[in-house]
Amino acid sequence: MEERTVRLRNGAQMPRIGLGTWKSPAEVTKQAVQAAVRAGYRLIDCANDYDNEHVIGEALKELLDQGEVKREELFIQAKLWNSNHRPEHVRPDLEATLKDLQLDYVDSFVIHWPMAVPSSGQKVALRPDGCYPAHFSQGTLFPLDDEGYYASDDASHFIETWYAMEDLVDEGLTKSIGLSNFNMKQVREVLEKAKKHLPSVVQNESHPYLQERDFRAFCRINGIVFQAYSALGSADRPWRHTGSITSGAPSTGHEVLDHPILRDIAQRLGRSVAHVVLRWHLQIGGAAVCKSVTPSRIQENIKLWDFALAPEDMDQISNLNVGWRHLLWAETSMHNDYPFKDWLPSDYKLEKPSAGSTAGAK
Ligand code: NDP
Numbered sequence: 001m002e003e004r005t006v007r008l009r010n011g012a013q014m015p016r017i018g019l020g021t022w023k024s025p026a027e028v029t030k031q032a033v034q035a036a037v038r039a040g041y042r043l044i045d046c047a048n049d050y051d052n053e054h055v056i057g058e059a060l061k062e063l064l065d066q067g068e069v070k071r072e073e074l075f076i077q078a079k080l081w082n083s084n085h086r087p088e089h090v091r092p093d094l095e096a097t098l099k100d101l102q103l104d105y106v107d108s109f110v111i112h113w114p115m116a117v118p119s120s121g122q123k124v125a126l127r128p129d130g131c132y133p134a135h136f137s138q139g140t141l142f143p144l145d146d147e148g149y150y151a152s153d154d155a156s157h158f159i160e161t162w163y164a165m166e167d168l169v170d171e172g173l174t175k176s177i178g179l180s181n182f183n184m185k186q187v188r189e190v191l192e193k194a195k196k197h198l199p200s201v202v203q204n205e206s207h208p209y210l211q212e213r214d215f216r217a218f219c220r221i222n223g224i225v226f227q228a229y230s231a232l233g234s235a236d237r238p239w240r241h242t243g244s245i246t247s248g249a250p251s252t253g254h255e256v257l258d259h260p261i262l263r264d265i266a267q268r269l270g271r272s273v274a275h276v277v278l279r280w281h282l283q284i285g286g287a288a289v290c291k292s293v294t295p296s297r298i299q300e301n302i303k304l305w306d307f308a309l310a311p312e313d314m315d316q317i318s319n320l321n322v323g324w325r326h327l328l329w330a331e332t333s334m335h336n337d338y339p340f341k342d343w344l345p346s347d348y349k350l351e352k353p354s355a356g357s358t359a360g361a362k
Contacts, residue, residue, distance in 0.1 A: 002282045004305065008200040009223050010176045012107065014075050016282060017302060018043030020229065020291030023236055026052040028293045033059035035295040037069050040302050045203075045229075045289040046101065047079040047112060048093065049131045049141050053100040061102045076101065077108040077201075079180060080165065083125035083141050085116035085156045090164035092124040094173055100127075108201055109174035111165065113181045115335040116156035118143050133353040148352045152335045158186070159193050166196040176200035180229070181327075183339040184218055191222055203227045206286070207234075207256050208277060208317050209324040216286065231288035232257055232277055234326055239354055251324045259320065265313050274301055279309050280317045 005013035019036040021029060021044065029052040033044060037059075044060075046053050060076075063069050078101070084093035094109055118136050119125040128140050136143030136151050145151040165177045178201030179187055190199055202219055206212045206228035219226040230237075233256025240249075252259060257273045266273045274290070278301060281288040292298045309317075325343055331353045332338055 002285075002305075006225050006287055008108075008176055008225060009198060010200060012075075012175055014108070014201070014225060014227075014287065015041070015043040016287040017041070017278065017304065018045050018075070018077070018227075018287075018289040019298065020045050020231075020289040021052055021056065022047065022050050022291060023238070024050065024052055024291060024293045026055045029055045030059040031295065032293040032298060034063060035298045036302075037063050037074075039299040041298075042069075042073055043075040043077065043289070045077050046097070048081050048097055048100075048127050049079075049112070051127065051131050053078070053097055053127075057100050057102040071103070075107045076103060077110065077203075078106045078174075079110050079112035080161070081125070081141055082113050082115055082117045083119050083143060085111075085153065085158065085161040086119065087160055087164035089119055089124040090161060091168060091171075091173070093126070094168055096126045098173065105173055105175065107175045108178055109165065109168060109176075110178040110180045110201060110203055111158060111161060111182070113329075113332075114158045114179075114186050114337040114339055115332055116153040116158070116161065116337070117335075118151050118153045142353070144353070149334070149350065150332045150353060152332075154336060158182075158337060159189065162190055162193070163195060166194065169197050178202060178224075180204065181339055183342075184215055186337070186339060187218070187222075187224070198222075199224055201225050201227050203229050203289070205230050205325055205327050206281075206288075207231055208259070208262070208280060208320040209233065209250055209252065209256060209322050211284075211318070211321040213321075216284070220285075225287055228281055228286055228288040230326060231281055231290045232274055234291075236291075237326055250326070251322050252320070261316050261320065265309070265316065269307060269309075271307065272300060275304065275307075276309065276313075276317075278304050279307070280314065283309055283314060 019041045078097045080093050133142040133144050134140040143151045168174050178199045180203040216226045235255040262273045266276045331351050
């Protein structure tokens with residue numbers, strides 16, 4: 001049976017399955033995190049734009065105070081938001097997260113996206129009340145320009161941001177640093193230009209419809225752990241029903257967890273479809289974060305080490321690799337450092353962002 005953890009380049013053991021918290025409404029996130037830790041999860045994946053880190057902090061404090069888990073047993077990952085890429089904003093961003101999480105350090109801190117966007121004036125942009133796109137003068141995490149398109153900070157580049165991230169390791173505020181939503185070329189640039197610390201983790205979208213085999217191999221060769229996000233296909237992604245290019249229906253016609261082949265395998269094994277998908281992640285040698293706020297699913301999703309998919313099942317899942325990416329965030333594609341240009345239709349015309357929260361149903 002596969003190992004439950006994977007060794008990072010700093011020597012730390014990172015759990016291969018973690019709890020995701022994007023779209024987890026704050027009012028149920030505390031019970032979700034506590035259910036997860038009690039069920040055996042040790043990795044919690046957080047971000048300031050999920051608007052729930054303060055509740056995760058409450059959950060962790062209670063668990064730690066009650067002795068249900070020790071800090072050193074947990075692996076907490078957080079993310080640097082796009083509006084805080086300027087080197088002088090990197091540390092305040094993490095400090096705000098640490099305050100919300102009620103922790104002294106995180107285990108992994110990753111640059112959430114390669115695109116820098118403006119902070120409000122010279123001030124660092126921290127969590128506003130909600131994560132809505134709004135004019136940049138309002139200090140939002142999702143700043144818009146005067147015409148209502150996403151704004152970019154073209155004078156800032158992720159390599160400068162990386163150097164500030166490296167300092168956070170030396171200061172003990174994070175044990176390791178990594179990248180998220182970077183394409184392979186951008187990861188290579190960081191590998192080549194890093195001065196003190198190389199990326200430990202790349203957290204990118206991956207599931208049976210987007211298997212990222214080349215990218216996974218590239219990471220393995222370079223000592224980086226590829227951690228899949230939206231590991232179950234993110235059926236609760238925002239704007240799923242609006243037909244937006246960012247979140248339209250999968251090209252297969254089925255959400256991942258509804259695919260007939262996966263359902264058949266699950267039925268034959270007497271397991272849930274989520275189990276089958278998560279076993280596939282493990283058996284291809286991967287690490288993954290999956291989100292649920294439903295305690296029964298949270299408990300179920302971690303029970304992965306008492307069964308295995310047969311080679312024929314793995315082959316069938318291999319054939320589902322249709323290259324469907326749900327999180328294109330195409331409305332930011334005018335940015336110089338936008339990572340997924342190759343994935344956009346050639347006739348894509350820049351759109352203004354949809355109104356509404358990106359943090360979840362509000
Ligand atoms: P997932 O692929 O984890 O899917 C979440 C959905 O699956 C929810 O609707 C959840 O429902 C449902 N679900 C969970 N378990 C089961 C089950 N056993 N049976 C049926 N349905 C189930 O989606 P995410 O996009 O949230 O990805 C996971 C995590 O990855 C995020 O939460 C976040 O932490 C991270 N992420 C990072 C990104 C980045 O930019 N770096 C971007 C996207 C995700 P319910 O909650 O109602 O139980």
